[in-house]
Amino acid sequence: MIIRKKFKFEGAHIVRDCSSDRCKKSLHGHSYVVEVFLSSNKLDFGHMIYDFGLTKGTIKDIIDSFDHAYAMWDKESDEFKTFIRNNSERYIEMPVSPSAECFALTLLFLIDKTLQATEFKNGEGKVSVSSVRVHETDTGYAEAFRKDLDWFTFELADVTFSQAVKDEWKDAEMYDKLLMYHKGELDAKPFVNPQVERIF
Numbered sequence: 001m002i003i004r005k006k007f008k009f010e011g012a013h014i015v016r017d018c019s020s021d022r023c024k025k026s027l028h029g030h031s032y033v034v035e036v037f038l039s040s041n042k043l044d045f046g047h048m049i050y051d052f053g054l055t056k057g058t059i060k061d062i063i064d065s066f067d068h069a070y071a072m073w074d075k076e077s078d079e080f081k082t083f084i085r086n087n088s089e090r091y092i093e094m095p096v097s098p099s100a101e102c103f104a105l106t107l108l109f110l111i112d113k114t115l116q117a118t119e120f121k122n123g124e125g126k127v128s129v130s131s132v133r134v135h136e137t138d139t140g141y142a143e144a145f146r147k148d149l150d151w152f153t154f155e156l157a158d159v160t161f162s163q164a165v166k167d168e169w170k171d172a173e174m175y176d177k178l179l180m181y182h183k184g185e186l187d188a189k190p191f192v193n194p195q196v197e198r199i200f
């Protein structure tokens, strides 16, 4: 069984080296719609795959990082990167070009790492992200599936968020904790879902 939760962000980018002139030569933005599809092998105590409300914590903060932010490929020139860093508070530096495809892959990768670092508290099964669909416009979207991570070789440390982005997270240390957990430097999972008082 699969559930789907929708998120939105307003983001800016340039997609270098693509065929569309407007897209590769000019900074522009989109109202992105992100659909996150989660699956599991069983229902939790509330008879859900994963409570939609729980996606509004770390997962939402990861996606919302891209809101009113410039998504920048780290291959950009030093001059361009310095300009963005000095003139725009909210930006993310990524090891891939910010196409719809790479947004979908990056978000799938980050949400997967986040779920692995989350302690579930309501009898959930093996909850995992099965795909992420990123709508760049009304007419075009890209969807990344878990198997696509095979040709996606970057590490968590390769994605960096500006301080202004981090400052708006519920926990400004969230990404550091994620990095530490996946490096084996934390004994316990850093993200703990709320305890649920059950009637049945």
Ligand SMILES: Nc1nc2c(c(=O)[nH]1)N=C([C@H](O)[C@H](O)COP(=O)(O)OP(=O)(O)OP(=O)(O)O)CN2
Residues within 6 Å of the ligand: 015, 018, 020, 023, 028, 098, 099, 100, 101, 136, 137, 138, 139, 140, 142
């Ligand atoms: N496979 C992809 N193709 C394109 C991407 C992409 O991420 N993946 N991105 C772009 C541009 O960012 C562009 O802004 C969107 O292109 P397009 O769909 O052509 O936008 P339009 O609004 O012009 O499309 P309509 O057909 O008018 O809806 C380009 N390609």
